[in-house]
Amino acid sequence: MAAMVLEQAGGPLRARERDLRQPRRGELLIKVKACAVCRTDLHVIDGDLPGISHPLIPGHEIVGEVLAAGDGACWQAGARVGVPWLGWTCGKCDHCLAGRENLCDRARFTGYQIDGGFATHLIADHRYCFAIDDSYDDAHAAPLLCAGLIGFRSLVMAGEAERLGIYGFGAAAHIVAQVARHQGRQVFAFTRHGDRQAQEFAKRLGAAWAGASGDTPPEELDAAIIFAPVGELVPMALRAVRKGGTVVCGGIHMSDIPAFPYRILWGERVLRSVANLTRRDAEEFLALAPKVPVATEVQKFALSEANTAVGRLRAGALNGAAVLVMQH
Numbered sequence: 001m002a003a004m005v006l007e008q009a010g011g012p013l014r015a016r017e018r019d020l021r022q023p024r025r026g027e028l029l030i031k032v033k034a035c036a037v038c039r040t041d042l043h044v045i046d047g048d049l050p051g052i053s054h055p056l057i058p059g060h061e062i063v064g065e066v067l068a069a070g071d072g073a074c075w076q077a078g079a080r081v082g083v084p085w086l087g088w089t090c091g092k093c094d095h096c097l098a099g100r101e102n103l104c105d106r107a108r109f110t111g112y113q114i115d116g117g118f119a120t121h122l123i124a125d126h127r128y129c130f131a132i133d134d135s136y137d138d139a140h141a142a143p144l145l146c147a148g149l150i151g152f153r154s155l156v157m158a159g160e161a162e163r164l165g166i167y168g169f170g171a172a173a174h175i176v177a178q179v180a181r182h183q184g185r186q187v188f189a190f191t192r193h194g195d196r197q198a199q200e201f202a203k204r205l206g207a208a209w210a211g212a213s214g215d216t217p218p219e220e221l222d223a224a225i226i227f228a229p230v231g232e233l234v235p236m237a238l239r240a241v242r243k244g245g246t247v248v249c250g251g252i253h254m255s256d257i258p259a260f261p262y263r264i265l266w267g268e269r270v271l272r273s274v275a276n277l278t279r280r281d282a283e284e285f286l287a288l289a290p291k292v293p294v295a296t297e298v299q300k301f302a303l304s305e306a307n308t309a310v311g312r313l314r315a316g317a318l319n320g321a322a323v324l325v326m327q328h
């Protein structure tokens, strides 16, 4: 199998050939068709996350076809599956038993502790693979697996907010905006200063207003989701949210949050993060997406162009999601 491998923190990814192995009990051997590139992949590559052991194959928004199933695996060869970030949980810790397996103390994640989808093949635990609706082709389904799932969990955590702010209008935001509009909410999109292209993109997706992150929106927000990994956005979002509102940090990593006056949190505003996903999130969102219907915007790259795709994401030079499409 071919893979783009992270051999040291900071990258670049290197094209390498690896031996294929057969799936063990409960595992699937999957032929990767498409794998989207997520901001978390940048944090993995840069070494921003703890406990990465190299070499590692990143990638956790995977759509593929089951080639072989180990004993006890409930998928058959030929099935199309999606493989998300959550790759394994213990099922025994307090968090798992309370339905919060996203917080499992021993959780393992695809493309982080488990080799991921920047490759022609991967091995995955069958319990963490999901069916993909037929209305999506492989490349357009891939961003649903993280941008969609984590975005959806962030949206749920934002509560009943009618006026929803979204800071950082990339892959997750472009999906969340569609779901939010479907639910009858108004979307206010905040982008980098002067990023007209992202602001136009947000408006095309139904945003009621789009501006720069420091701008004051025309109305007070009921909640805001921050997808950009920029700590300065936290006090900005708190200032834009009305009393009782919630600010959700949807990313896995963020630069330090500057000190801010207590009065912008007071008034029972809530500041919280969202971590990972549960399998229930995946089932709910993947059932909802075709009903909206969520249309993903993708820019395709070959597996060998993974470094280019990563660079475009880093530069903010994408509308929607970068997706690696594998040639077999």
Ligand SMILES: [Zn+2]
Pocket (backbone or CB within 6 Å): 089, 090, 091, 092, 093, 094, 095, 096, 101, 103, 104, 105, 106, 107
């Ligand atoms: Zn656990």
Ligand SMILES: [Zn+2]
Pocket (backbone or CB within 6 Å): 038, 039, 040, 041, 060, 085, 146, 147
């Ligand atoms: Zn991700």
